[in-house]
Each structure stands twice: as C-alpha cells, then as structure tokens.
Amino acid sequence: MxxxxxxxxxxxxxxxxxxxxxxxxxxxxxxxxxxxxxxxxxxxxxxxxxxxxxxxxxxxxxxxxxxxxxxxxxxxxxxxxxxxxxxxxxxxxxxxxxxxxxxxxxxxxxxxxxYENLVTELQRENKVLETRMSSSENEVAELKRENADLLARVTASENKITVLETRMSSSENEVAELKRENADRPKVAFSAGLTDAGSVGPFDTEITLKFSKVFTNIGQAYSPTTGIFTAPVRGIYYFRFTVWEVRSSAWTGAYLYHNEKRMTYSFDLNDNRYVSVSNALILQLEKGDVVYIALPSGYGVYDNSGNHNIFSGFLLFAL
CATH class of the missing domain: 1.20.58 (Methane Monooxygenase Hydroxylase; Chain G, domain 1)
Incomplete structure (x- = not known):
C-alpha cells in the first residue's frame, strides 16, 4: 500500500x-x-x-x-x-x-x-502640377490663338503693304511720267511793273502800256519793250492786271486785248485820295497769239517804286 x-x-x-x-x-x-x-x-x-x-x-x-x-x-x-x-x-x-x-x-x-506619406505628398504635388500643367496648356492655347490673330493681322498688313507698294510704284511711275511730260512741256510765266516815273496819261488816243519793270519772265514770252505777250505754244493761259491812280477827279482804267479783240474793259473815277482797278482772265491761245494792256484815251495811271500797276500771266497747260 x-x-x-x-x-x-x-x-x-x-x-x-x-x-x-x-x-x-x-x-x-x-x-x-x-x-x-x-x-x-x-x-x-x-x-x-x-x-x-x-x-x-x-x-x-x-x-x-x-x-x-x-x-x-x-x-x-x-x-x-x-x-x-x-x-x-x-x-x-x-x-x-x-x-x-x-x-x-x-x-x-x-x-x-x-512611403505612404511620401506617395500621398507626391500625389498632392502631382495634382498641383496637373493644375499648373492645365493652366499652362490653357495659356499656350491662348498664346497660340493670339499668335494666329497676330499672324493674320501681320498677313493682312503685308497684303496692305504690297497693295500700297504697288500703288506707290504706280504713283512713282505716274510722277516720273508727269515729270517727263513737264520737262517736255514749255514753262511760261511773267510778271512786270509799269514804271517808276509817276503819272502816265491821259492821252488823246489809246496806247499800249509798256510794263517795263520785269520781275519774272520764264520762257521770255513777254517783251518789256513793246508790252506785248506772245504765246510760245498752244494752250490755256491765265492773265491778270491792276492799274492805279492818285490824281483827284481823274479817270483810270485799262483794256485787255487778245490779238485785236478787246476782252475786258475796267475803269473807275478817283473821287477820293486814290483809286485802283483790277481784273483777270483765262484765255485759250494759239501759238503766236498776243495779249497786251491798253490805256484808253483820256485815262491816266500813276506808278512808282511801290509797283501799283502790274501785268502778269502764265501757261496753265499746253494743248
């Protein structure tokens, strides 16, 4: 046990x-x-x-x-x-x-x-970059659009410049042609004063006024010796004259003749200190036609260094 x-x-x-x-x-x-x-x-x-x-x-x-x-x-x-x-x-x-x-x-x-935090941070940065990329792409698209508009404007401007250059070339050609024609065209212009002697007239008969003080006489078509302008070419001419009087109660005036034809008669009475009469005409003249100023009988004029009496004319264009 x-x-x-x-x-x-x-x-x-x-x-x-x-x-x-x-x-x-x-x-x-x-x-x-x-x-x-x-x-x-x-x-x-x-x-x-x-x-x-x-x-x-x-x-x-x-x-x-x-x-x-x-x-x-x-x-x-x-x-x-x-x-x-x-x-x-x-x-x-x-x-x-x-x-x-x-x-x-x-x-x-x-x-x-x-790494998860890093991935999260990278994802956040990636979203930021995507946002910036999207913004950049939008900016690029806008710049492309603006560039296209600018290019279109530049192209339009170039086309306008081309048109202007063409017009300029045409204008230059026209100017050159006009210069050539102008060089070939006769140049005619004159202007002359009457006298420094003082009173002229009155006379018992009509006389041709001899404007002896020549200021301009391009083409030598005006003769200060005779007071007559002779057209060198067929064309359209412009003429102007002025007569002046200082003697009291005296009549003053003038005729403008084309060849033997009286074209105008201008006159006035000096009832004050002085009186002045002026007139102008545009005439078609043949080569060799003459134009001059005549003092009517009984009329007088007065001139001195002040050049109060003037006879002028020039060729507008030849025909």
Whole structure:
C-alpha cells in the first residue's frame, strides 16, 4: 500500500514538471538554469523514492517488478525532460526569431508609413502640377490663338503693304511720267511793273502800256519793250492786271486785248485820295497769239517804286 502511494507521488511530480515546461513562462538562460534545477529535483525525488523504497522493502516484501518499473519511469522522465529542454530551446530560438521578425516588421511598417506619406505628398504635388500643367496648356492655347490673330493681322498688313507698294510704284511711275511730260512741256510765266516815273496819261488816243519793270519772265514770252505777250505754244493761259491812280477827279482804267479783240474793259473815277482797278482772265491761245494792256484815251495811271500797276500771266497747260 505504501509503495502505491510513493508511485502516485512520483507521477504527480512528473506531471507538475511537464506542465511547467509546457507553460512557456521562462525562456533563454533562465529556462536552462531552471531546467537543470528541475532535473536535479526530479533525480533527488526519484532517489528519495528509491531510498524510501529500499527502506520500505526492508519492512515489506515488494515485488522486484515495481522497482524495475520505477527505474524505467525515471529513465522516461529524464528522456522527456531532455526533449522538453530541446523544445524549450527551439521555442526560445523561435521566440527570438519572432522578436526579430516583429522588429523588422515594425521597421517595415515605419517605412511603409513613410512611403505612404511620401506617395500621398507626391500625389498632392502631382495634382498641383496637373493644375499648373492645365493652366499652362490653357495659356499656350491662348498664346497660340493670339499668335494666329497676330499672324493674320501681320498677313493682312503685308497684303496692305504690297497693295500700297504697288500703288506707290504706280504713283512713282505716274510722277516720273508727269515729270517727263513737264520737262517736255514749255514753262511760261511773267510778271512786270509799269514804271517808276509817276503819272502816265491821259492821252488823246489809246496806247499800249509798256510794263517795263520785269520781275519774272520764264520762257521770255513777254517783251518789256513793246508790252506785248506772245504765246510760245498752244494752250490755256491765265492773265491778270491792276492799274492805279492818285490824281483827284481823274479817270483810270485799262483794256485787255487778245490779238485785236478787246476782252475786258475796267475803269473807275478817283473821287477820293486814290483809286485802283483790277481784273483777270483765262484765255485759250494759239501759238503766236498776243495779249497786251491798253490805256484808253483820256485815262491816266500813276506808278512808282511801290509797283501799283502790274501785268502778269502764265501757261496753265499746253494743248
């Protein structure tokens, strides 16, 4: 009966030791130390059981089979303990690897968080760049449109310039032609004053006034000796004359003749300090026609350095 109790106590000790190994509460160096202590305790307990068994065998007759079973049980306990220690070492290594993996995982998670933040920032910057790109594209499109408008305006201006250049060339040709024609056309113009002697007339007969003070005589068509203008070419001519009188109660006036034909008669009476008479005509003359001013009989004029009496004419254009 006592042997059965000892055997039961041994089994309980083994079960408790196994349970402590499976609980995994200790790892690493502490586990090795505690494992060695437990092995010694188990051996001591087994030895105690063996001693108790020896003591009790002296008192009771126990079957040799029980002792053999206890020894076998001790060997199994030692073998199991070795396996448990090996498993504990493997578990410690696995735990260390797990800790390292967790550390690596934490690092990877930190990196992943960093890269996620970086990706978010890049996405935000990409949106900003897309917005700027869209704005730039709109600006480019606007610049292209403005450039097209400017190009159209430049093209229109160039076309206008071409037209103007054509017109300018045509005008230059016309001017050159006019210059050529003008160079070929005779230039006729004259202007002359009457005299510096003072009073002229009145006379009993009509006389031709000789405007002897020549101011201009281009083409030499006017003769100050005779007072007669002779047309050098067929054309349209302009003539003007002025006569002046200072003697009181005196008549003044003049005729303008084209060849033998009297074209105008202008006169006035000096009832004050002086009197002036003027007139002008445009005449078509043939080459060799003459024009002159005549003083009617009984009429007088007065002239001095003030040039109050003038006879002028010029060619408008040849025919």
């Amino acid at each position: 006592r042997s059965a109790a000892v055997f039961l106590a041994l089994l309980l000790c083994l079960q408790w030791t196994w349970a402590q190994g499976e609980s995994g509460e200790v790892t690493g160096t502490d586990a090795e130390t505690e494992g060695g202590n437990r092995q010694e305790e188990v051996q001591f307990e087994i030895q105690g059981v063996g001693a108790a068994h020896d003591q009790s065998s002296s008192q009771t007759n126990i079957s040799p089979d029980i002792w053999a079973e206890l020894k076998e049980l001790r060997d199994m306990a030692i073998e199991h303990r070795s396996k448990i220690e090996k498993l504990e070492q493997e578990n410690a290594a696995t735990q260390a690897r797990l800790t390292a993996s967790e550390s690596k995982n934490a690092v990877l998670e930190a990196k992943m968080s960093f």
